[in-house]
Amino acid sequence: MTTFPAVAVTGIGIVTSIGTGRESFWNAILAGHCGFGPVKSFDTRLYDVHIGAEVSDFCPQDYFEDADPATMGRTSQLAIAASRLALRDGSLNLAGIDRNHVGVCVGTTSGEPQYIEKFDDHYMEGRLDRVGREFVNGYPSHLVPFHIAKELELGGEAMMIPTACAAGNYAIAHACDLLRSGKADAMLAGGADSFSRITYTGFARLGAIAPTLCQPFDRNRKGMIPGEGAAMLLLEPTHKAAARGANIYCEIAGYGLSCDAHHMTAAHPEGEGAARAMRLALQQSGIRPEDVNYISAHGTGTPTNDRLETIAVKKAFGEHAYKVPISSVKSMLGHTMGAASAIEAAVCALAITDGRIPPTMHWQDRDSECDLDYVPNTAREHKVRVAMNNAYAFGGNNSSLILTAYSRP
Amino acid sequence: MKQRVFITGVGLISFLGDSPALFHKKLCDGNKGMGRVTEFEEQGFASQPGGKVEAFLPEVFLKSKALRPLDRSGRLLASAAKLTLENSNWTSQDLAVRDVGLVLGTMFGSMHTISQFDRQALGGGPSCASPLDFANTVINSAAGQTAIWHKLRGINSTIATGATSGLMAIGYATDLIQSGRQTAVLAGGTDEFCFEAFCGLARAGLLCGPDSTAGCSVPFEKRRTGIALAEASALLMLESAESAQTRGAVILGEVLGHSNAYNPRWKQAAHEADAVIRSMRGALEDARLSPQEVDCISAAANGSIPGDRNEALAIKAVFNGHGEKVLITAIKSMIGETLGAGGALQAIDLLETMRDHAVPGIAHLKNVEPEFASLNFCRKPEFIDTRIGLINAVGFDGHACSLLLSGPPAWGNLV
Numbered sequence: 001m002t003t004f005p006a007v008a009v010t011g012i013g014i015v016t017s018i019g020t021g022r023e024s025f026w027n028a029i030l031a032g033h034c035g036f037g038p039v040k041s042f043d044t045r046l047y048d049v050h051i052g053a054e055v056s057d058f059c060p061q062d063y064f065e066d067a068d069p070a071t072m073g074r075t076s077q078l079a080i081a082a083s084r085l086a087l088r089d090g091s092l093n094l095a096g097i098d099r100n101h102v103g104v105c106v107g108t109t110s111g112e113p114q115y116i117e118k119f120d121d122h123y124m125e126g127r128l129d130r131v132g133r134e135f136v137n138g139y140p141s142h143l144v145p146f147h148i149a150k151e152l153e154l155g156g157e158a159m160m161i162p163t164a165c166a167a168g169n170y171a172i173a174h175a176c177d178l179l180r181s182g183k184a185d186a187m188l189a190g191g192a193d194s195f196s197r198i199t200y201t202g203f204a205r206l207g208a209i210a211p212t213l214c215q216p217f218d219r220n221r222k223g224m225i226p227g228e229g230a231a232m233l234l235l236e237p238t239h240k241a242a243a244r245g246a247n248i249y250c251e252i253a254g255y256g257l258s259c260d261a262h263h264m265t266a267a268h269p270e271g272e273g274a275a276r277a278m279r280l281a282l283q284q285s286g287i288r289p290e291d292v293n294y295i296s297a298h299g300t301g302t303p304t305n306d307r308l309e310t311i312a313v314k315k316a317f318g319e320h321a322y323k324v325p326i327s328s329v330k331s332m333l334g335h336t337m338g339a340a341s342a343i344e345a346a347v348c349a350l351a352i353t354d355g356r357i358p359p360t361m362h363w364q365d366r367d368s369e370c371d372l373d374y375v376p377n378t379a380r381e382h383k384v385r386v387a388m389n390n391a392y393a394f395g396g397n398n399s400s401l402i403l404t405a406y407s408r409p
Numbered sequence: 410m411k412q413r414v415f416i417t418g419v420g421l422i423s424f425l426g427d428s429p430a431l432f433h434k435k436l437c438d439g440n441k442g443m444g445r446v447t448e449f450e451e452q453g454f455a456s457q458p459g460g461k462v463e464a465f466l467p468e469v470f471l472k473s474k475a476l477r478p479l480d481r482s483g484r485l486l487a488s489a490a491k492l493t494l495e496n497s498n499w500t501s502q503d504l505a506v507r508d509v510g511l512v513l514g515t516m517f518g519s520m521h522t523i524s525q526f527d528r529q530a531l532g533g534g535p536s537c538a539s540p541l542d543f544a545n546t547v548i549n550s551a552a553g554q555t556a557i558w559h560k561l562r563g564i565n566s567t568i569a570t571g572a573t574s575g576l577m578a579i580g581y582a583t584d585l586i587q588s589g590r591q592t593a594v595l596a597g598g599t600d601e602f603c604f605e606a607f608c609g610l611a612r613a614g615l616l617c618g619p620d621s622t623a624g625c626s627v628p629f630e631k632r633r634t635g636i637a638l639a640e641a642s643a644l645l646m647l648e649s650a651e652s653a654q655t656r657g658a659v660i661l662g663e664v665l666g667h668s669n670a671y672n673p674r675w676k677q678a679a680h681e682a683d684a685v686i687r688s689m690r691g692a693l694e695d696a697r698l699s700p701q702e703v704d705c706i707s708a709a710a711n712g713s714i715p716g717d718r719n720e721a722l723a724i725k726a727v728f729n730g731h732g733e734k735v736l737i738t739a740i741k742s743m744i745g746e747t748l749g750a751g752g753a754l755q756a757i758d759l760l761e762t763m764r765d766h767a768v769p770g771i772a773h774l775k776n777v778e779p780e781f782a783s784l785n786f787c788r789k790p791e792f793i794d795t796r797i798g799l800i801n802a803v804g805f806d807g808h809a810c811s812l813l814l815s816g817p818p819a820w821g822n823l824v
Contacts (some may be wrong), residue, residue, distance in 0.1 A: 046534045098603045100670070100687065109547060111569075116520065119605065120527040128452055128608065136609035137806075140516055141548055142569040146806060155687070158671035158808065159577065160569040162518065162548035170566060177584060198523060201530045202543035258508070259565035261556040264478065264544040273562065284590075394544060395553020397565055 006251040007176045008241040009349045011090020011234030013082040013190075016333050016343060017053040017227055020081070021057075022089055025352050029358045032377040033330045036213070036225055041195045049209040053227030053334030054195050060139045066151050071111030073138050074194035074385065076147040078230035078339075083148045083188050090234035090246060092186060096153065101185040103156030104145040106192055106232075107167025108338035109393075111141025111160070113196035144192055148232075156184050165298075165335065166391040167191050168342030169399035172233060173255040179237050186240075191342035192230035199337065200226050206265070208302050212247045215334075216299035216328035216360050217306045217374045219367035224300040227334030231342040233349070242408070249349040252388075253287060256280025261398030266304065271312025273398045278316035278388065281400035287386055289317045292324055294357055294387040296344040297374075299328025300335050307369045309390070314372075325382060327375040331361040341391035341399065348387035348403045357382045411587045416814075417658040418497020418646035419757045420489045423744060423820060424462045424639065427492060433761035434637075434771035437790040440743050443637060449604060453612055456479050458626060459637040459745050461602040471558065480522040480545045481601040482552035485512060485642035490555045490595055497646035497658060499593075501560070510563030510591045511552055514578030514598035515749035516571050517548035518548035521603035551599055563591050572709075573669065573810040574598055576752025577641070578666035580812060592652040595644050597756075598749030602640035606748075610638055617712055624747075628710030628739035629717050629786060633774040636711045639745030644752035660817045662760045665797065666696025667750035667812040675807030681715060684809040685723035685801065692811035700728045703735055703813070704795045705768055707755040709803040711741040716803045721781035723809075738787040739748065742772040752802045756814060759798040763816035766792050 017035025168191025174187035575598025582596035668691025672684035
């Protein structure tokens with residue numbers, strides 16, 4: 001396998017239930033703030049669970065210059081906000097570059113679920129006459145990157161990679177490939193999902209939603225908490241970013257993707273595919289396992305995920321697994337679906353720049369099957385040189401991204 | 410150096426059957442086998458051309474295991490994958506030792522299952538929604554299910570860019586092989602025919618409508634009113650030279666280059682064709698070819714009023730002069746708009762065209778829009794030697810993708 005020139009992360013845009021914008025998000029996550037609250041987007045009275053992690057203070061108008069936010073779904077709105085923030089954060093002046101060489105790649109689980117939910121409401125009420133052109137002009141998931149590209153007037157590749165809960169990593173990985181092969185000069189890449197009745201219903205039916213708290217890797221963990229959010233990273237080839245004097249948070253050295261080909265909703269019992277993705281990522285990045293000194297876990301807080309993820313990390317890292325701090329920010333943000341791994345990639349980038357790693361909150365009791373260092377309950381000073389960002393999805397999709405510290409030559 | 414990318418097998422499920430050669434023959438015969446959508450008359454949608462693959466029986470392709478966990482999209486894709494693996498001579502023993510990837514292009518994914526699942530919960534409360542169906546409510550479910558069915562453990566990705574998704578998936582898979590990340594990838598697309606898609610596209614004014622009111626889905630035709638929504642599933646097996654040679658695979662063709670573009674100004678009259686222009690130029694550049702070297706264009710045209718026009722004007726612009734000579738066909742005149750499957754179906758037929766030298770005509774094309782009447786549209790089968798073909802995919806909302814194919818290379822050095 002050929003190794004490729006690295007890609008730099010030069011801008012971070014983020015919208016979450018605990019903070020919007022890089023700085024407010026990072027302060028909140030280091031302080032262990034949580035975004036959980038009673039679900040407001042729909043009535044949960046008929047459900048056994050009622051908690052979610054919604055973004056309650058989001059004001060789309062603040063981020064729109066061209067389109068009317070009301071003409072598109074909430075996922076697009078969150079993603080446009082994150083994209084604007086990433087461009088501002090990276091101080092990339094679009095006026096000075098060929099916009100046809102700037103692309104957008106987004107990952108998602110549900111795309112714009114409110115449009116199909118509204119369609120279903122009409123269907124059930126026997127009022128299909130109320131379905132108008134907005135349904136097909138608002139629902140398909142590809143509209144999220146298209147809306148971003150239109151709002152920011154970008155003419156490069158615009159793509160949605162809807163690989164569910166690992167989608168953010170897939171989108172960032174693909175953007176890196178486009179930059180490495182010279183097919184793009186800059187990319188906005190990340191993930192977005194808005195709170196969905198359908199997703200909530202599904203996880204509730206699987207019994208996977210925790211009643212009050214998300215406690216990844218804790219012995220008494222009771223499940224995940226669905227959330228929403230968006231994160232977009234501004235990515236550029238390192239040499240171009242350095243040449244324009246951009247602030248470089250870190251580099252993306254490589255990635256690994258694999259498929260369990262085992263079960264739609266359950267991970268491989270021995271963590272086979274997940275470990276394979278980690279190994280591929282290390283191999284492609286030319287990095288030894290013992291050089292990784294932070295792992296951002298998928299860490300959903302479900303009994304099975306956390307157990308199997310621990311097995312997979314041990315499989316890929318051997319003894320070194322016990323020495324690497326691992327945290328799950330889902331303990332604070334809930335599971336933001338397709339956005340999750342993009343938010344977690346931003347966490348890795350910020351941990352590398354800041355020398356601090358976020359905690360896994362609500363960790364109380366040690367589980368004999370989850371016996372690694374999960375950075376319980378308080379942020380930690382830690383010089384991160386190499387971070388690995390892991391994410392897994394329905395369909396047996398596994399993804400690992402490697403982010404490395406950048407030192408100016 | 411970039412790896413070359415070869416096509417070593419194809420597979421399709423369509424209402425014109427599942428044999429690539431027969432599919433091509435029917436297209437060359439000007440097949441009028443497209444069905445009619447009559448099932449939504451009660452909901453107020455008059456009968457019009459399009460519809461399901463009525464004859465599709467997944468158990469014919471997917472024997473021995475329970476089909477219940479797969480929705481229609483999953484069954485269509487797993488069946489096309491089965492045919493493609495057979496066609497390219499991949500055995501289950503091969504798949505046990507090598508990681509084959511799968512890249513699915515789809516516009517709506519599992520929308521029908523998503524909607525049904527939601528309606529179960531709305532009708533009887535959340536406890537009535539089936540957890541088994543929930544597994545299929547992710548947009549990548551067909552790709553996940555197909556990977557499980559055939560033990561495809563390589564990169565498994567799903568690409569959504571609207572009606573261009575299938576061709577984008579082939580481009581994405583090509584890049585995975587070129588960069589050395591995978592050596593064998595199944596790539597193409599699927600969109601099941603369902604009420605949700607039909608209703609949505611009808612309400613957006615994109616369907617051709619009932620022909621009793623002059624509905625017409627003929628590509629490039631002056632009277633065209635929109636698309637005929639149809640169903641299909643189609644895949645190609647893409648392999649690196651080394652993989653193909655080691656397996657002793659029969660090579661059907663080669664991906665020479667591809668590109669795509671989004672046009673943020675697609676709603677402005679002066680810029681409508683920009684995306685298709687840039688995607689074709691980009692693909693030619695990627696393949697290091699000049700427009701003069703292209704023998705045939707498999708157009709995306711599907712009866713869409715703006716889409717067909719943009720594509721025709723773009724061909725004129727890119728092929729500047731030569732556009733009047735290069736032969737243009739549009740198989741959606743017979744197979745309708747199959748969304749995610751469209752690009753892969755075009756690729757499969759182009760490979761057949763290269764093999765038997767017959768380019769299918771654009772069925773029912775009578776009066777071409779005067780604005781682009783000077784282009785060389787293929788109206789009945791024409792017999793030419795197609796060495797290099799260009800495939801276009803054009804979306805409804807400012808996106809386009811182009812890909813260049815050639816037939817099998819001269820025997821010998823592939824690397």
